[in-house]
Amino acid sequence: MSEFIDELKTLCRQGGIEAGQDVLERMEEYYECMKETNRLYNLTAITEPKEAALKHFFDSIVPEGEIPGKSRVVDVGSGAGFPVVPLKILRGDISAFAVESSKKKCDFIVQGAQAARIDVTVMNVRAEELATGKPRESYDVCVSRAVAQLRVLMELCAPLLKDGGRFLAYKGDYEKELNEAAGAMKALNLKLDKVIDMPGGELAHHVLVFHKTGMIAQKYPRRYAQIVKSPL
Numbered sequence: 001m002s003e004f005i006d007e008l009k010t011l012c013r014q015g016g017i018e019a020g021q022d023v024l025e026r027m028e029e030y031y032e033c034m035k036e037t038n039r040l041y042n043l044t045a046i047t048e049p050k051e052a053a054l055k056h057f058f059d060s061i062v063p064e065g066e067i068p069g070k071s072r073v074v075d076v077g078s079g080a081g082f083p084v085v086p087l088k089i090l091r092g093d094i095s096a097f098a099v100e101s102s103k104k105k106c107d108f109i110v111q112g113a114q115a116a117r118i119d120v121t122v123m124n125v126r127a128e129e130l131a132t133g134k135p136r137e138s139y140d141v142c143v144s145r146a147v148a149q150l151r152v153l154m155e156l157c158a159p160l161l162k163d164g165g166r167f168l169a170y171k172g173d174y175e176k177e178l179n180e181a182a183g184a185m186k187a188l189n190l191k192l193d194k195v196i197d198m199p200g201g202e203l204a205h206h207v208l209v210f211h212k213t214g215m216i217a218q219k220y221p222r223r224y225a226q227i228v229k230s231p232l
């Protein structure tokens with residue numbers, strides 16, 4: 001067995017996540033494709049097998065239990081496909097959508113998804129632009145990791161969610177950002193349900209799980225410059 005699969009299998013077992021051989025192999029196919037592409041241009045600094053298994057693949061799937069069956073899941077700022085790709089590999093029942101402003105990264109996700117034999121709809125667009133069109137308030141779940149501070153991220157993500165939809169924000173230390181996000185939560189009808197800690201305690205990673213309690217005003221999201229200049 002490869003070092004990558006061995007590590008991911010152990011992490012999943014310890015974290016109580018059921019990942020069969022087929023799932024582990026597809027994750028490895030995506031990982032190999034990422035390493036190969038990383039030789040051509042920089043996708044990620046995390047390429048060693050054990051580190052990638054933990055920080056990219058296991059980290060992505062930790063909150064999978066919060067995603068209802070057959071959900072439409074949108075990932076805002078997917079980068080090299082995290083967390084949406086590992087989530088889709090594990091959860092074949094979901095429909096996966098990656099939103100990423102870099103064309104190169106989008107091209108990689110398409111290629112990697114082919115290697116892992118999964119369907120992911122890849123959209124080379126900015127999240128705030130997507131939310132002004134038809135996809136507004138159409139997704140069941142929005143996930144996002146390492147894209148922006150929480151109150152900024154909320155304005156990018158909440159408009160994409162259906163009423164009652166869930167927002168999963170992957171964060172490191174989150175207390176300060178959560179305090180600062182009180183105004184955004186109110187304006188965007190987001191309520192915090194729980195915080196999931198990364199099992200094992202090796203990484204101080206957490207997933208903040210919110211749900212949307214009502215439709216939000218059409219004026220959100222504002223233009224990105226405005227969101228950053230005057231966060232809610």
Ligand SMILES: C[S@@+](CC[C@H](N)C(=O)[O-])C[C@H]1O[C@@H](n2cnc3c(N)ncnc32)[C@H](O)[C@@H]1O
Pocket residue numbers: 076077078079080081082083099100101102105125126127128144145146147156224
């Ligand atoms: C630091 S990377 C994180 C990538 C990935 N989520 C991860 O955790 O590995 C942030 C990514 O978000 C993308 N991004 C930032 N703002 C965005 C926006 N408003 N809409 C779409 N993509 C955005 C950037 O192009 C970049 O690839």
